[in-house]
Amino acid sequence: IKDRNYVIIGAVLVFRDITEKNKLLEISQRNQKLESLGILAGGIAHDFNNLMGGIFGNIDLALHESKECKVTQFLSLAMNTIDRARGLTQQLLTFAKGGAPVQKPAYLFPLIQEIAQFTLSGSSVSCQYDIAPDLWPCSIDKDQIGQVVSNIIINAQQAMPSGGGIEITAANVSMGEKEHESLQKGEYVKVTxxxxxxxxxxxxxxxxxDPFFTTKMMGHGLGLSTCHSIINRHGGAIDVESKMDEGSTFCFYLPAASKPVVSKPVSDVRHMGSGRIIIMDDEEIIRGTLRNMLESLGYSVICTNNGWEAVEFYAKETKSNRQIAAVFFDLTVRNGMDGKVAVKEIRKLNSKIPVFVASGYANDPVMKNPVEYGFSASIGKPFRMMELAEILEKHVKENSEKSGTNRNGI
Ligand SMILES: Nc1ncnc2c1ncn2[C@@H]1O[C@H](COP(=O)(O)OP(=O)(O)OP(=O)(O)O)[C@@H](O)[C@H]1O
Ligand SMILES: [Mg+2]
Structure with missing residues (x-):
């Protein structure tokens, strides 16, 4: 500042705090990195999931047919391993396009205890808990939150090679406006x-x-990036504090659920049906497996490669008054009409016939709200006979009752 004679008499200092701006930039860069990883992982996982569907379904079928005790035992062991492989592809698909969580109101405990116990079984690391007794339920995808807890616990265990303790606490938190840099005002459950x-x-x-950041010889650097992406998609946040040689504290926040928890009875569906079912999938291995599963439930099957072929066949049969009990569509096919378009064509001909959509992208909007897109129900790939029997029991039976024909629409 100068006076009238241009003599300097003062200065104006402007300080701008850019911490907040830098932090936001950092968050946005991290999200971009995760997105590119998602595209890569999604492509691989989709193909892998389809291949696995073939293995999974055929072993499940063999298990149902097997009468020899030893063979049944080996097949059950194979199924357990495949169940774990299915979990791994789901972890990859979590990153994929449409990998939003399938959220339902649920309590985090004892879920977290069960996962921690399972993860630490046989190790010299143990857990102590301090859980608020009135903990709110959260709207969560149980499998995905399971992955988060498991990844954090594995890291903690690896950080304590000669054993030790992990403390897990959980509490309700009412977050105020701007109290947390990436959380909106609202009710959360905080797990530490x-x-x-x-x-x-x-x-x-x-x-x-960061995806692929690791300091471990055998690490993939995917554990924490998975956690970050899952928690973010749940509308929560994950933070870390750490001191060298003292330990680390990971804490994540999940929005409290506005709806109460509804418990689903364990299903034990025994379904047998009859009639003809059209299936459409561009993967031969999936068509074959689904055909075998449906045949063993009593149906006969017509296989098609793409939506157009399926619609054409259906139209021809309808014209000749030959009944079809149900249709199974793959959501995405490489060439030709996909399930989303094909169902619209079928609906022009028949609004009642059960049309199911199958996909590995269990979190795609179509899979989450199949009815909105014209389907009767959705089923995640790879699926077990029990899951298939369950939707057939519900929809094929319902449909035949509605239309006044006998069971299974024949
Ligand atoms: N509890 C912890 N204590 C010390 N270091 C940790 C802890 N958790 C994570 N880290 C550090 O963060 C890095 C990234 O962790 P992340 O779980 O993403 O990958 P990883 O454990 O190396 O491999 P992956 O989980 O894919 O097998 C680790 O390599 C490690 O250096
Ligand atoms: Mg890890």
Whole structure:
């Protein structure tokens, strides 16, 4: 500042705090990185999931047919491993396009205890819990939140190679406006997982959520990026604090559910049907498996490669007054008409026939709200006979009752 004679008499200093801006930039860069990983992982997982569907379904069929005790035992062991492989592809698909969580109101405990116990079984690390007795339920995808807890616990265990304790606490939190940099005002459940391991240095702390960042010989660097992406998609946030040689504390927030928890009875459906079912999938292995499963439930099957072929066949049969009991469509096919379009064509001819959509993208909007897109129900690939029997029992039976014909629409 100068006076009238241009003599400097003062200065104006402007300070601008850019911490907030830098933090937001960091968050947005991290999200972009996760998105590119998602596209890559999604492509691989989709193909892998289809291949697995073939293995999974055929072993399940063999298990149902098997009469020899030893063979049944080996097949059951194979099914258990495949169940775990199915979990892994689901983890990859979590990143994929349309990988939004399938959320239902549920309690985080004892879910978290069960996962921690399972993850730490046989190790010299144990957990202590301090859980608020009136903990709110959260709207969660149980499998995905299971992955989050399991990844954090595995890291904690690896950080304490000679054993030790992990403390898990959970509490209700009413978050105010701007109280947390990435959370909106509202009610949350806060889960804290503290270990007393090697800790994380200040230098690497900003990178631990990056995909493929690892300091471990055998690590993939995918554990925490998966956690981050899952928690983000649930509308929550994940934070970390750590001190070298003292330990690390991971805490995540999940929005409290506005709806109450509804418990679903365990299903034990025994379904046998008859009649003809059209299936459409561009993967031969899936067509074959689904055909075998449906045949073993009493149906006969017509296989088609794409939506157009299926619609054409259906139209021809309808014209000749030959009944079809149900239709199974693959959601996405590489060439030709996909399930989403084909169902519209079928609906022009018949509004009641059960049309099911199958996909590995269990979280695609069509899979989440099949009825809105013209389908009767959706089924996630790869599926077990029990799941298939369940939707057939519900819809094929219902449909035949509605239309006044006998069971299964024949
Ligand atoms: N509890 C912890 N204590 C010390 N370091 C940790 C802890 N959790 C994570 N880290 C650090 O963060 C890095 C990234 O963790 P992340 O779980 O994403 O990958 P990873 O464990 O190396 O491999 P992956 O989980 O894919 O097998 C780790 O390599 C490790 O350096
Ligand atoms: Mg890890």
């Amino acid at each position: 997982i503290r270990d007393h391991g090697v800790g994380i240095s200040k230098k690497i702390l900003p990178h631990i959520f």
